[in-house]
Every structure is written in structure tokens, then in C-alpha cells.
Amino acid sequence: MTDLAADPRLPGKRHLRQSAMRGFALVAFVAMLAGVPLAEKLPIEKAFALAIVGSLTLVLLFATARLAFSLLVASLLFGALATASMLKLEFLMTPALAPDLKYYFNWQTIEVIYRYPVLIGFSGLVVILIPLLLIPAWRWDSVPERLRLRHWPALILRGCGLLAALALLTASLIPAGPFAPAFNKPMWATITDRSYVTAFMTSFSDTEAHVPPTPAHVDRSIKWTINQRAPVTPRQQPDVVAILEESTFDPHMLDACTVPQCDLDMFKSGRYTRAGSPLIVHTFGGGTWTSEFALETGLADVLFGNAGLYAPYSLAPRVEYSLPRAFKAAGYRVIAVYSHSGEFLNARNAYANYGFDQFYDGTDHGLGWESTDADLFEVFEQIYADETRAHPQQPLFIFTLTLHQHGPHMTPLEQLPAPFDKPLFRGKFKPPELDDWLNLNLGNYLQRAALSSRMLESMRDLLWNSGRPTVLMHFGDHQPSFDGAMHAIPKTVPRAAGQNDSRVTYYRLLTSFPMKPMKTWDALDITYLGSMLLDAAGVPKDAFYQANSLLRDRCKGRYLTCKDRNLLGSYHDYIFNTLKDVRDEE
Known part of the structure; x- marks a missing residue:
């Protein structure tokens, strides 16, 4: 951490800018921790969200060796996720979920945003804040000489640290891994309990619906067509x-x-x-949309794995x-x-x-x-x-x-x-x-x-x-x-x-x-x-x-x-x- 402290050898104004930027980034990061991962509902979800935030921040830190930049990227990313989830819950009645990346990046989403001034304001604020904060954080937060990649010790340190951080992030995201209890929550709980990081990160495995595999010894001799004889009904169709x-x-x-x-x-x-x-x-207890799907299609959502819970997105089309x-x-x-x-x-x-x-x-x-x-x-x-x-x-x-x-x-x-x-x-x-x-x-x-x-x-x-x-x-x-x-x-x-x-x-x-x-x-x-x-x-x-x-x-x-x-x-x-x-x- 001493290598990432503000370098006193820098010229006065540059040293002051670097110190101020790192101080601001640290305050923003602490505020994000309090308002996002530590605000999750269950203890396991708090721990899961902290592991995700912490490991991703370490990935950025070892990859860039820029303290302010890494803290601000994590703060903006998870702050935006929580804010987007709150707004989506308010206007569309579900928090931000991973399938949204697949199903909501379209012109219909832009039309929805256009109808709500609050959403327009939030979108504009995000577009403005990202360059306004990250560009100076990158430029003013210089990499200490000892951590530059042209030095073998720095290369080994940052490379090993990056691999370890990526391993921690990957392990945290495995449904059967150390945070398994945070995965596979009932869908209704996922979209209502306001554990925004957990809901988003655990839903990545639910974006692809798989058709049931064909049995090894299927009997194709069974007839599945009928000669239709309708029951007696009025001449006028009811x-x-x-x-x-x-x-x-x-x-x-x-x-x-x-x-x-x-x-x-x-x-x-x-x-x-x-x-x-x-x-x-x-x-x-919830999941009415899956019963709607069953009525309208004659199919059971559970046939398609976890993604079946997202039938209105993943299966209806x-x-x-x-x-x-x-x-x-x-x-x-x-x-x-x-x-x-x-x-x-x-x-x-x-x-x-x-x-x-x-x-x-x-x-x-x-x-x-x-x-x-x-x-x-x-x-x-x-x-x-x-x-x-x-x-x-x-x-x-x-x-x-x-x-x-x-x-x-x-x-x-x-x-x-x-x-x-x-x-x-x-x-x-x-x-x-x-x-x-x-x-x-x-x-x-x-x-x-x-x-x-x-x-x-x-x-x-x-x-x-x-x-x-x-x-x-x-x-x-x-x-x-x-x-x-x-x-x-x-x-x-x-x-x-x-x-x-x-x-x-x-x-x-x-x-x-x-x-x-x-x-x-x-x-x-x-x-x-x-x-x-x-x-x-x-x-x-x-x-x-x-x-x-x-x-x-x-x-x-x-x-x-x-x-x-x-x-x-x-x-x-x-x-x-x-x-x-x-x-x-x-």
C-alpha cells in the first residue's frame, strides 16, 4: 500500500491533485460499501456482495496500479447497479437482473426511459459522471515507479495479485461455491428483497433456457395425432x-x-x-408469470432449467x-x-x-x-x-x-x-x-x-x-x-x-x-x-x-x-x- 500512497516527490500541484482524488475516491468507496453490499438483506448476501465488490476492486487495482481509479470504478459500477435496480423496481417492478443485459438493450427500453424524466435524468447523470470522474482519476493518479510493469518484481507482484483476485471473483460466482446459499433463491424473493448485488450477480446463470434433452431410448412409434371430433356446442362459436x-x-x-x-x-x-x-x-408463493406461461403455451417452465423462471423473456419469443x-x-x-x-x-x-x-x-x-x-x-x-x-x-x-x-x-x-x-x-x-x-x-x-x-x-x-x-x-x-x-x-x-x-x-x-x-x-x-x-x-x-x-x-x-x-x-x-x-x- 505504501507504493500506492500519494508520491511526495511529485510536483506540488500534481501531488495535491493526486491526494485529493484518492481521498475523494476512498470516501466514495466507503459510502458505496455502506449503501450497497452492506445493505443486502441476509448475512450471506452481505458477505457475497462484499466478496464480489472486493475481488473486482482488487482486479482493477492489480491491473492498473491506480488506487483512485480502481476505487472510483468500483464505486460507480456498484452504485449505478443499485440505483438502476431501485429505479427499475419503482417503474418496472423488478430490480436489475443479468437477463436485462440480453433482453433490455433495445429501442423499447429507450422508449420507456424517454417517458420518464427521472430515468432521463439518471441516464444523463451516468453519462456525465463516468468521464467527469474517471478521466481525471486516471490522469492524476500516476503509477508509482516501483509498480510499473517494466520492472520484473512489479510484473510478478501485479500478475500474481491479478490472478488471485480473478480466482476469488470466479469462486464467488460459482453457484455451488462458497456462497451457494445466496444462489437459487425463489424468484419472488429475488425480485422483492432489494438485495441488488446478489440478485444481479446470481442471475447470470439464468439467461439461457435449455430444451430438455432427448431420452436415450425414445419410443417414436407412439402416435400423437388424433381424428378430431368436437363436443356438441352451439352453432355460434362461444x-x-x-x-x-x-x-x-x-x-x-x-x-x-x-x-x-x-x-x-x-x-x-x-x-x-x-x-x-x-x-x-x-x-x-410467487412466480405468477410462470403459470401464465403454462396456460398460454401448454409448457412447464421447470422443463427449461433456471432460465424457465424468466419465461416472459427467455421462452415467450x-x-x-x-x-x-x-x-x-x-x-x-x-x-x-x-x-x-x-x-x-x-x-x-x-x-x-x-x-x-x-x-x-x-x-x-x-x-x-x-x-x-x-x-x-x-x-x-x-x-x-x-x-x-x-x-x-x-x-x-x-x-x-x-x-x-x-x-x-x-x-x-x-x-x-x-x-x-x-x-x-x-x-x-x-x-x-x-x-x-x-x-x-x-x-x-x-x-x-x-x-x-x-x-x-x-x-x-x-x-x-x-x-x-x-x-x-x-x-x-x-x-x-x-x-x-x-x-x-x-x-x-x-x-x-x-x-x-x-x-x-x-x-x-x-x-x-x-x-x-x-x-x-x-x-x-x-x-x-x-x-x-x-x-x-x-x-x-x-x-x-x-x-x-x-x-x-x-x-x-x-x-x-x-x-x-x-x-x-x-x-x-x-x-x-x-x-x-x-x-x-x-
Whole structure:
């Protein structure tokens, strides 16, 4: 470090400039450490971020032998990362992630920045600060003579130091390395807990989606096409409305849920119900966009490795077959009514890639994170009226999703309306007794579920009274986490759902017109919902949905837990290698 101290042999003004620059750089570096790596949420994340910042700073220091320059580059780099993450979280609802380098360097990003003065100001500040600080830091911070590379001792010292710093940086970034617990966090935690360095650096391994490999002994003799015979439906093609219910499951699966508040009409079968059962999903506590992906494409994000979590970015542009395209081929107009910002996790672009004709952004209609199901219904009602007026003879496929059931479920019970204003599960069974925390979360959940049930009744009345035959399906995208406490509640789910009872929600399919009950099973995988809708609407299936329907029937509603592994391997070989449903990355 003495070699990097300000050289007193330099001329007076130059020595003063060098001392001032190094002092400024040190203050900036300390401030960055306090505000970025030490502000991460968990201790392991703080240690991980410090290791990344420290090793990268050492790389710069040994490579340049310029103290001020190295400290300022690290300060600007990680300061900009944290600031960009905060701004992106504010405007686009996700922090800066490594896939952004791949998916956000385009003209659409520039258009987004142009719409927000704050983003323009930040971008301009970054462009100005970088040369304003780094150019004088480089010029004024001269390399001490003893550390210049023309001297063998300096070359050996800096070379060995650089290799050691690079080794430390590399080891820190290995998912199975010393900071393994910082990797593979649940996606929802990654984008909400404000550990900006950890979120960004650990997401580098999640940028490439890999198609499942072909089994070694695949059976290509299995037939995956069908002679289609549509069920009896009205002469007029029915409208089809699919509603994703955020964080929603049938509370009757909870052993403790025997109180009247658990008996909600949305989970019951009635005279309009044609199909319904527990639903097997592929996420828990968050990741709604993966359930959207499963509905729209008939694919499970978990097939594609960690990058599947980024399906709206990594997979949506590559999928050849989709539910919207199947409806469009039958003459439908396909629209999405989003409950929040279309910028969230690339939703607007993803829905265009899925094949939707129209995407209604929730923020353009006053919807957001605090909107209730009744708010969504009000917007849906207006859009539905406009669409049926503008397209009176064209059938509609409409997808929408609620948001109010999203966590946290922590409104104090006394602030909820009766009968949810007191603990509902006090001492319901032992062990374990449902404690105050679970009573709080379940009380909130059931109160919001009651609002959802009323909204669905209003939705059904609206659609049934329209004079247009309609298929209506609603389903839960995943269970809420209750900060992990959901795992502690004993549940009873069908054996067909497999070992993981946290991946079970529900679905119901109704029609306004007479129709025989559809074939159902003890549980249905979410990837089959699309083919169920096509069956109910009497819409011809393309090659993918023919295969999807056959697998649904042959595996009795299961997918990844299908007992016939030979059948599942043949199906994957057919859709990925014969149909080439997922195109290679460009």
C-alpha cells in the first residue's frame, strides 16, 4: 500500500491533485460499501456482495496500479447497479437482473426511459459522471515507479495479485461455491428483497433456457395425432374467458378449514360446471408469470432449467404453438386484460409473442397492486362491452388475472370486516395449533377469497346475460407462502397430485350452454388447461394441442408425475424435436 500512497516527490500541484482524488475516491468507496453490499438483506448476501465488490476492486487495482481509479470504478459500477435496480423496481417492478443485459438493450427500453424524466435524468447523470470522474482519476493518479510493469518484481507482484483476485471473483460466482446459499433463491424473493448485488450477480446463470434433452431410448412409434371430433356446442362459436386467480387455492384442502368462511361458491360445482378438480402447478408463493406461461403455451417452465423462471423473456419469443394462436386460427379475436403494468417482467412483449391481438395495460385503466377484484371487474366490464360492440360477430378469447390476493396477508384482523375480524382457527386442532401468525394470514386470505367469489359470480352473470354463448374458466396460479408458514399447515390433497402438497390449487370450467360433463381426474396439471378450453369451445386443435390432449388422457391428468416415463419421453421428443415447439435462440 505504501507504493500506492500519494508520491511526495511529485510536483506540488500534481501531488495535491493526486491526494485529493484518492481521498475523494476512498470516501466514495466507503459510502458505496455502506449503501450497497452492506445493505443486502441476509448475512450471506452481505458477505457475497462484499466478496464480489472486493475481488473486482482488487482486479482493477492489480491491473492498473491506480488506487483512485480502481476505487472510483468500483464505486460507480456498484452504485449505478443499485440505483438502476431501485429505479427499475419503482417503474418496472423488478430490480436489475443479468437477463436485462440480453433482453433490455433495445429501442423499447429507450422508449420507456424517454417517458420518464427521472430515468432521463439518471441516464444523463451516468453519462456525465463516468468521464467527469474517471478521466481525471486516471490522469492524476500516476503509477508509482516501483509498480510499473517494466520492472520484473512489479510484473510478478501485479500478475500474481491479478490472478488471485480473478480466482476469488470466479469462486464467488460459482453457484455451488462458497456462497451457494445466496444462489437459487425463489424468484419472488429475488425480485422483492432489494438485495441488488446478489440478485444481479446470481442471475447470470439464468439467461439461457435449455430444451430438455432427448431420452436415450425414445419410443417414436407412439402416435400423437388424433381424428378430431368436437363436443356438441352451439352453432355460434362461444366466447372463452379464462381468469387466473392470484395466490388462490381451495381452502378445504387445509385440515383445519372446517369453519363456514371456508365454504365459498367459487370452489363448488354447480349446474353450469363442466369440469373441475385440484390443479397441479409448478410454482409456490410467487412466480405468477410462470403459470401464465403454462396456460398460454401448454409448457412447464421447470422443463427449461433456471432460465424457465424468466419465461416472459427467455421462452415467450421462441414458442411456436400457443393457446391464443389456436383460437386465432379458429377465427377468434384474442385479448388480454392485465391487472397491472405491462412492463412488469416483460408482460406486454410476452403477450405479443404468445399471439394476442390486443393487450390492455392495467395501469392505463387505473389498476395496480392495491386494486381489488371488484376494480378489475369494473375495467373488464367496460372492455368487454367495447369489444363485443366492435366485434359483434367474432368470438372472443379473453384472458385476465386478479391481483388482490397477492401477499402479504397481514392486515390486522380488527381492520377486516366481520366475520373475519377475529381469529377463525383458534385451537382448531393439536398439534400443531394454528398460531396468531397463521390466523392472521388465513383470515386475510379468506376475506379476499370471499371478494373473489363475489366477483366471479358477477362475472358469470355479466357473461351469461350477454346473449353470447360463453365458456368461463377460473383457476389458482399458486398457493400463497404466508412467509413460509403455509408449509406448516397440514393439508389433504389427492394422491394424483404427488408428494408436494404446496403445488396444488384448483380450477373450475363452466359453460352458459348445455354440455355434457367433461372427462376429469383426481387432479389436473396446469399445462392441460388450454386443451380443456379448446375442447369445451369445440375449437379444432393444432398439432401441439392434439398431442397435449392425448398426453392428458393417457397420463390421467398428470404431467411431470406421469407414471409412464416412456410415454412422457416420447411426448417431449415429439413436441420439441418433431414439432420444434421451442425455436433455437437467435
